[in-house]
Amino acid sequence: MASITIRNLDDDLKAQLRVAAASHGRSMEEEARVIIRQALLKTGASGGLGSRIHARFAAIGGADLEVPVRQNKARAASFDE
Template identity: 50%
Template structure:
């Protein structure tokens, strides 16, 4: 089995991990291992690009039809020769 060292862990996060481990009656190392195992157990498909991620998120939203206003002629540019 592999081992890993986590450096620069925030004191508050370490305290919460210690309390959570104590609540479950196990060591901090075993608790961290369980957290990692649970977090990585899900096989969520990863979007390949931003367009796919946006499309996936918008699938659950009902479509809205917006009226596109007709184009108007371009206005005359201002005259700065005065």
């Protein structure tokens, strides 16, 4: 297993970590591991942008939008002046 050292940790943040660890019956080190693991699992399992947008609005019933029919073919962008 790897280990890390966190320097310049704010005293108030360290105190909050100590209190959180005590309330969960864990050491500060284990509490930090749990917090890091939860933070990374949230970001890793969220999917792409479309999935995150869908998840955000699904809780309120979603939104049904009518997709307009394309009238013209898509064309390449022109960067001429």
